[in-house]
Amino acid sequence: FNHWGLHISPDLDTLMYTLAGVADPDRGWGRAQESWTVLDTLSDLGGIDWFRLGDRDLAVHLERSVRMGEGETLSTVTRHLCRAFGVTATLVPPTNDEVRTMVDTTDRTLSFQEYFVRERCEPLVTGLLYQGASQATLLPEIGRSLAGDRLEAVILSPSNPYLSLDPILEIADLRHRLAASPAPVVAVSPLIQSHAFKGPTAKIMMELGFAVSTLTVAQHYADILDGIVIDPADRELSGAIADLGIKVWITDTNMANEQDKRRLAAEVISFSETIAG
C-alpha cells in the first residue's frame, strides 16, 4: 500500500525480515534493533504518524519505491531485496498490479491499514472489498508453478481468511488454479474453537455473520482445499469437514514458541505428503 508516498508491502517484508533473521520477535512486525528517528521527527512536524515505520524498515520502503519509480516491478524489487538480505527462499508477490483491501465499516470505508493500524480493528466490519484483485494479473511463475508437477504443496497459513488470505486468493483466477493444481492445497485453521491465535479473525467472522468455527473456515476454502490441520479441541468437527471432501489432520495448532512453530510446520508438510501420496 501507499504511505508517505512510498510503496509498502508489510507482509512480504515481514516474511523477508523473518527469513533473514532480522525481524522483531516481540512486536511481530518490522525489524529488530530498530530506531524511530525519522518517525519521531516527522511526528514533531505534524506529519502522519499512526503507521509506525522504523528507520531501518523505512530504508527498505525507500529503496523499493525508488526502484519501482524507475519502472521495476514489485517482484523484481522483492528478488533484489531478498538477495540483499541473504534470503535464499523465493518470495513472490501474487501480482505486480495494485490490489487494495478496503474495509466497509458501519461509519465509512477504510483502507486495510487505516482499519487495522490506525483504528486498531475497533470499527464494526460490514463488508470487504479487494479493489483491483479480479483485474490484476497473476504473477506468471505462480501460474506455471501451480500447473506443473514439481510443486510439492501449497500451504495456507493460519492467517485471517478475510483480511490476509482472500486479498491474495481473489487475484485473477488464482482460486481456480489452486483448485486445478495437482499439488495438495493444505490450510492450517486460524481458530481453536471460537478463538483466533491472534488478531481480529473471530471478531470479523462474528461481525460478518459467520459462525466462529474451523468448520466455517473449511467451508470458506472448500473449493480449493485438499486438507486442513485443526486443533484437538475441534476434533468433533472432523466429520463435517471430511464431508466437504477435505482431509483432516489433528494436532496442537497453538504456537507459543519457535519450537511449536517448527513442529507444526513439519507436521503440515508430512500431512501434505500423505495427501500427495
Add this chain to the structure above:
Amino acid sequence: FNHWGLHISPDLDTLMYTLAGVADPDRGWGRAQESWTVLDTLSDLGGIDWFRLGDRDLAVHLERSVRMGEGETLSTVTRHLCRAFGVTATLVPPTNDEVRTMVDTTDRTLSFQEYFVRERCEPLVTGLLYQGASQATLLPEIGRSLAGDRLEAVILSPSNPYLSLDPILEIADLRHRLAASPAPVVAVSPLIQSHAFKGPTAKIMMELGFAVSTLTVAQHYADILDGIVIDPADRELSGAIADLGIKVWITDTNMANEQDKRRLAAEVISFSETIAG
C-alpha cells in the same frame, strides 16, 4: 530537486535549520545531532547513497513530499515547516514551479547535485542551463514586495553567482523586477581577490572564461545592483565598479566566525540604508 522520489529543497532547508538553530555548524548542511540509520541501511541494500540525507533531515523531505503529493505548493509547505521549526522570519521559494540547474561539462550534462555532490565539482564546466526558469511563475508575494514601498533592501548573499543565485534570478522576469524595484539591491562579493570564500566559484569562473575578480561579479549583476560590498583587498576595483553605476562599500568580507557574520550583516544593512537615503 528530486532524490529517492522525494522533493528536496536544500537551500530553503539550510536557511530554515540555521534560523531554527538546528543546523550543523561544521558540515554546513543538514541538521546538528544527526543520525544516518536510513542512509546506511539503504546503502547496504545497494541503494543510491551519494546524496547524504540524515534521518532528521529525511523526515522533513518526507513531510514536504507527502504534502506536495496532496497538492500543497512548495511555498505553503515551507510556511508550515518554518512554523513547526519555530522560525519567525518569512522564507519563500522564488517559485512553486520546478526549476533545475543543469551543468554542462566536457563529458556530459549533470544535474546540479550530481555535479556538486556526487562529482565533487571536479568536472570542467562548459555551460549552465536553468531548466524551467524562464517559464516558471514568480511567487506573487515576491513581485508585490519588490514593487511596493515597504521593502527596505534586497541582499544578494556571497553565494556562487552561477550555481546559486542565477537559478533564482533567471526565474520569469525577476531580474527586471529587481532592476525596477524602489528598494536598494545590494550584493556581497563572493570573492576576495581571486579567491572564493568557499566552494567552486573561482574554478567555475575560470572554466567559463571569466576573469576571476569581483569586477566580473559586479558586471554580472550590473543591471540590478545599486551597491556592492567588497573586501579591502579589492580596493583598487572601486573605480571600475563605480563606473558601472554601482556604489561600493569596503569592509572585511571574510567570515571566520559568528561574530564576523553578524558584523558584516549589520554593515550590509547600514550600507543599503545609506543607498535608500
